[in-house]
Amino acid sequence: MAKTTILFAATLIVLGVGFFVATGSHAPTALIPAFFGVALWICGIFAGTEDSKCRMLVMHIAVTIALLGFLFPGVRALGDVLKLMRGQAVLRPLAMWEELAMSALCLVLTVLFVRSFIAARKSRTQA
Numbered sequence: 001m002a003k004t005t006i007l008f009a010a011t012l013i014v015l016g017v018g019f020f021v022a023t024g025s026h027a028p029t030a031l032i033p034a035f036f037g038v039a040l041w042i043c044g045i046f047a048g049t050e051d052s053k054c055r056m057l058v059m060h061i062a063v064t065i066a067l068l069g070f071l072f073p074g075v076r077a078l079g080d081v082l083k084l085m086r087g088q089a090v091l092r093p094l095a096m097w098e099e100l101a102m103s104a105l106c107l108v109l110t111v112l113f114v115r116s117f118i119a120a121r122k123s124r125t126q127a
Contacts (some may be wrong), residue, residue: 001116002055005044005062008109012037012069014101019098032068033102036069041108063113069106073099 016034023030043062047055077099080090090096 002044002047002058004112008039008105009037009044009123011105015101023094039065051111062111065124066106070103070110074103
């Protein structure tokens with residue numbers, strides 16, 4: 001899972017920097033996915049250790065970051081999506097798309113983490 005975490009972290013960093021540039025570099029909030037990506041990148045690097053206790057702790061921290069990265073932007077974007085569905089204008093449509101992309105990426109990563117945790121638990125009980 002360490003390599004997967006680093007891959008998703010890099011994707012979030014690219015997403016954040018890409019939208020920061022796309023908005024004309026005037027909205028620092030566009031870098032929020034990049035900040036989450038850096039945190040996940042650090043977790044991914046530390047998860048490469050042979051120490052199983054340390055790896056378990058770091059992966060639980062990473063799944064918490066991923067879950068928060070799904071929930072917060074997802075809830076924010078949901079309001080804008082509902083406005084669009086009612087035919088109303090959205091103040092910052094690029095921000096909505098960035099939030100949706102970040103939320104989707106973090107949701108996929110969270111699901112992958114949970115599946116990995118379940119598989120690890122099953123392998124421990126069978127051994």
